[in-house]
Amino acid sequence: MKIREINALRGPNYWSIKREKLIVMILDLEDLEERPSDKIEGFYDRLQHLLPSLYIHHCSEGHEGGFLERVKDGTWMGHVIEHIALEIQTLAGMDTGFGRTRDYGEKGVYHVVFSYVEESVGRYAAEAAVKICEAIIDAKPYDLEADVQRMRELRDRDRLGPSTGSIIAEVEKRGIPWIRLNENSLCQLGYGNKQKRIQATVTSETSCIGVEIAGDKEETKYLLEQAEVRTPRGEIISTKAELKEACEQIGFPLVIKPIDGNHGRGITVDINNLKQAQKAFIAAQKVSNTVIVEKQIFGHDYRLLVINNEFVAAAKRTPAHVIGDGISTIEQLINQLNADPRRGYGHENVLTMVTINELTKTIIAAKGYELTAVLEKDETLVLKDTANLSTGGTAEDVTDIVHPENVTMAERISRIIDLDICGIDVMTQDISKPLDHTEGAVLEVNAGPGFRMHLAPTLGKPRNVAAMVVDKLFPQKDDTGRIPIIAITGTNGKTTTTRLLAHMAKMRGCRVGYTTSDGIYIHNHLIKKGDCTGPQSAEFVLRDPTINIAVLECARGGLLRSGLGFSKCDIGIVTNVSEDHLGLKGIRTIEQLARAKSVIVESVMPNGCSILNADDDQVYEMRANIVSHLALFSLEENNPRIKELQENGGVTAVYENGYVTLFRGTKRMRIMKAENIPLTHGGKAIFMIQNILPAIIAADAQNISIQDMKAALQTFIPSSSQTPGRLNLYNFREFQVLLDYAHNRAGLKALKKFTDALSVSKKVGIIAGIGDRREEDNIEIGKIAAQMFDEVIIRSDKDLRGQKEDDLMKMVERGICSVSPNHPQIVIPDEGEALAYAVRNAKKDSLVVLSCDDIEEATKLIKKLQKEDRAALV
Numbered sequence: 001m002k003i004r005e006i007n008a009l010r011g012p013n014y015w016s017i018k019r020e021k022l023i024v025m026i027l028d029l030e031d032l033e034e035r036p037s038d039k040i041e042g043f044y045d046r047l048q049h050l051l052p053s054l055y056i057h058h059c060s061e062g063h064e065g066g067f068l069e070r071v072k073d074g075t076w077m078g079h080v081i082e083h084i085a086l087e088i089q090t091l092a093g094m095d096t097g098f099g100r101t102r103d104y105g106e107k108g109v110y111h112v113v114f115s116y117v118e119e120s121v122g123r124y125a126a127e128a129a130v131k132i133c134e135a136i137i138d139a140k141p142y143d144l145e146a147d148v149q150r151m152r153e154l155r156d157r158d159r160l161g162p163s164t165g166s167i168i169a170e171v172e173k174r175g176i177p178w179i180r181l182n183e184n185s186l187c188q189l190g191y192g193n194k195q196k197r198i199q200a201t202v203t204s205e206t207s208c209i210g211v212e213i214a215g216d217k218e219e220t221k222y223l224l225e226q227a228e229v230r231t232p233r234g235e236i237i238s239t240k241a242e243l244k245e246a247c248e249q250i251g252f253p254l255v256i257k258p259i260d261g262n263h264g265r266g267i268t269v270d271i272n273n274l275k276q277a278q279k280a281f282i283a284a285q286k287v288s289n290t291v292i293v294e295k296q297i298f299g300h301d302y303r304l305l306v307i308n309n310e311f312v313a314a315a316k317r318t319p320a321h322v323i324g325d326g327i328s329t330i331e332q333l334i335n336q337l338n339a340d341p342r343r344g345y346g347h348e349n350v351l352t353m354v355t356i357n358e359l360t361k362t363i364i365a366a367k368g369y370e371l372t373a374v375l376e377k378d379e380t381l382v383l384k385d386t387a388n389l390s391t392g393g394t395a396e397d398v399t400d401i402v403h404p405e406n407v408t409m410a411e412r413i414s415r416i417i418d419l420d421i422c423g424i425d426v427m428t429q430d431i432s433k434p435l436d437h438t439e440g441a442v443l444e445v446n447a448g449p450g451f452r453m454h455l456a457p458t459l460g461k462p463r464n465v466a467a468m469v470v471d472k473l474f475p476q477k478d479d480t481g482r483i484p485i486i487a488i489t490g491t492n493g494k495t496t497t498t499r500l501l502a503h504m505a506k507m508r509g510c511r512v513g514y515t516t517s518d519g520i521y522i523h524n525h526l527i528k529k530g531d532c533t534g535p536q537s538a539e540f541v542l543r544d545p546t547i548n549i550a551v552l553e554c555a556r557g558g559l560l561r562s563g564l565g566f567s568k569c570d571i572g573i574v575t576n577v578s579e580d581h582l583g584l585k586g587i588r589t590i591e592q593l594a595r596a597k598s599v600i601v602e603s604v605m606p607n608g609c610s611i612l613n614a615d616d617d618q619v620y621e622m623r624a625n626i627v628s629h630l631a632l633f634s635l636e637e638n639n640p641r642i643k644e645l646q647e648n649g650g651v652t653a654v655y656e657n658g659y660v661t662l663f664r665g666t667k668r669m670r671i672m673k674a675e676n677i678p679l680t681h682g683g684k685a686i687f688m689i690q691n692i693l694p695a696i697i698a699a700d701a702q703n704i705s706i707q708d709m710k711a712a713l714q715t716f717i718p719s720s721s722q723t724p725g726r727l728n729l730y731n732f733r734e735f736q737v738l739l740d741y742a743h744n745r746a747g748l749k750a751l752k753k754f755t756d757a758l759s760v761s762k763k764v765g766i767i768a769g770i771g772d773r774r775e776e777d778n779i780e781i782g783k784i785a786a787q788m789f790d791e792v793i794i795r796s797d798k799d800l801r802g803q804k805e806d807d808l809m810k811m812v813e814r815g816i817c818s819v820s821p822n823h824p825q826i827v828i829p830d831e832g833e834a835l836a837y838a839v840r841n842a843k844k845d846s847l848v849v850l851s852c853d854d855i856e857e858a859t860k861l862i863k864k865l866q867k868e869d870r871a872a873l874v
Helices: 030-034 043-050 052-056 066-073 077-091 119-137 144-158 162-173 208-215 217-226 240-250 274-285 330-338 358-366 404-417 465-473 494-508 535-543 556-562 590-602 617-625 640-647 686-701 706-715 745-756 775-788 805-819 831-840 855-871
Strands: 002-010 021-028 099-103 109-115 178-180 186-189 196-199 234-237 254-258 268-271 291-295 300-307 310-318 321-323 380-382 394-397 421-428 441-447 485-489 512-515 519-522 525-529 549-553 569-574 604-613 629-634 651-656 659-664 667-673 728-731 736-740 763-768 791-795 825-827 847-851
Touching: 002 119, 002 556, 021 077, 021 119, 043 052, 043 066, 043 119, 052 066, 052 077, 066 077, 077 099, 077 109, 077 119, 077 144, 109 119, 119 144, 162 178, 162 186, 162 196, 162 465, 178 535, 196 465, 208 217, 208 404, 208 441, 217 291, 217 404, 217 441, 234 240, 240 274, 240 291, 254 274, 268 274, 274 291, 300 404, 300 465, 310 404, 310 465, 321 330, 404 421, 404 441, 485 494, 485 590, 494 512, 494 549, 494 686, 494 706, 512 535, 519 535, 525 535, 535 549, 535 556, 556 590, 569 590, 569 686, 590 604, 590 617, 604 617, 604 686, 629 640, 629 686, 640 651, 651 686, 659 686, 667 706, 686 706, 686 745, 728 855, 736 745, 736 831, 736 855, 745 775, 745 847, 763 775, 763 805, 763 831, 775 791, 775 805, 791 805, 791 831, 805 825, 831 847, 831 855
Parallel strands: 485 549, 485 569, 512 549, 569 604, 604 629, 629 651, 736 847, 763 791, 763 847, 791 825
Antiparallel strands: 002 021, 021 109, 099 109, 178 186, 186 196, 234 291, 254 268, 254 291, 300 310, 300 421, 310 394, 321 380, 421 441, 512 519, 519 525, 651 659, 659 667, 728 736
């Protein structure tokens, strides 16, 4: 077997709208295509032995054991690998169960599709599943546990921590979109100018002064003491010489900790002599040069959590410990502790495994024990020097018993330190009593406190503290942090429609970000050049904090490779679907292509609008799967599909009596006469009218007035600045040059209708075969060119996409000759040279049409030649 490609989808996609996180592996079974599972001796038994938990996989049989029945009866290895990839993820603690294995369109080649929780784990699972399957086929031993452990490590390396994850789960529940901004815990909640940010439990509204103060334990202690908050007596030191004096002045027992440590790093408690103090001082200085020496406060360790200056939760924390039974060794007791199913690797479960590291051995030795020692029955031995859950500690929720004076104190501290979210560490015998009654004290104030102990305490009631964070960031109940998103797809016309809609929104006063096949634009400024119609470009726009509306061109390539760059949009437009790029990424029929493009309108929110081309059967059929409002457009005002929707009160747009017209139900609102809209070139460019119709529906859905629509249509001029490479007409002294990006048969046919309407003496076309098209597509381009132009110049694209230049040119030549064997044609591979030749030899009143490859370079060259042409007149 051979893996050709592995792609990770991260949004609505060809395979599923709801399941956004999918691995798509293109797998070539090679000779195993002829050897299904029942033809391989012993395969079933070895698979069942290595992965007995596959028994619970229902598969299409609909019951436990169903998948194994399929294996026994005979199924292909792609299907087996799909199930192995899912099961090994489950064994690693990531239960995910969606999978599909479908024909790729080549013999023995399949799409193996399965869901994942963490992308790195999903990719690993794809490769591991193939290796596991090969080992089973070859009857070789396989170390499955090594794969499972590696996937756990990848998960813990890449996933969001419990605190960040809880906030993300809460925003997802509320329909607030989010984007992970780095490999750590920095996340954006919402889009555009509605966005907020979090980093763990620090938010974009957290005071940076508060974070600085909390990070400086000396400053925190000083401010709390000034405010008469009970804190342990202590001193700040930085040298060993100061240590002895501090110990004498404060008195044992002591706590020594780094001044800017966190997560319990470098803290030593219960110090009872100078020798222990010196060792603790060295440990603290490994974290921070400056160290705090404090009086040990006895009691229980409590964490009080304050969000938005309101007390929301409290937990009693207990360090990892074992209790003797008079029989087991300390090491055996630790193993018994770790056998608790609630304990897991890292943050995978409610509790964390207790590791026996050097610190643990030191603590045990300080109590006079070794790991082989047996504790007396009911004797408690603490294994760690902090109560953190990350080191194996436990937590008990005590929110409901915190004394009101302690609640007031916590809320007051949050304002003193100036933190909107803070964790206050308190040591006291009894949190249900005021601190001054128990000789308790505030030990620390933490910015970015962990939520795990409150979300899933070992004992007591879980507290959804993440909800309070989201309430603070999005206080209005209906605020989802969204900005309007208009998504446009189709075979042709999507770039022009995108640009026109962005222009309309700008005319209304919106701050627009939009993506096209030419680049990414923010406020009409080109930020990034190139084909930017994929999910990464969409996300780039949605990350921008200055925009309040996004207009996104979405092409099939990025959608198939990575899925959409957003989960939901407000408006989805499909301009048309025709044969283009077939044979790529397993898309071999126009029906499959339509299915890919339908992802856009299937992702429109229920209260949004899906705008479909009623003249295109493939597009019209997409209405069956949408959940939003339906709107239709047509070049035929009497299209029965249009009439039916009008009678039902729906929104439509049609070209009627020379007007671009919007209908709400049967109410007619003529926007403009088509011939007066510059984009249509006097009404001759019918395909441009087809681009305008969905744009006016979308504008109406965004409450753009008809007056603003008219103003936008009048000022949207087909030119290199507003519509680069889309019907750009340049006047020379005695002829014209037309620059257009038409690159497929449908685009060329539409362009032919326009040029046929022009009064010219001769038409010269400069065209090319395209490397990522089928042979029949390039031949068809040649046929259309022969019918369209009096003379054809065949050029070459810079990017041949894996094809040979000569082969592509011959395909086009064959198409031309099949229509007109003696048709005038010439081969000039370089686009610039081809254009220069056509201009130098242009006849009076003729038209040169360049179907361009590089729009920017072609535009520059045309303007240079135009300038030279005018200079010749002088």
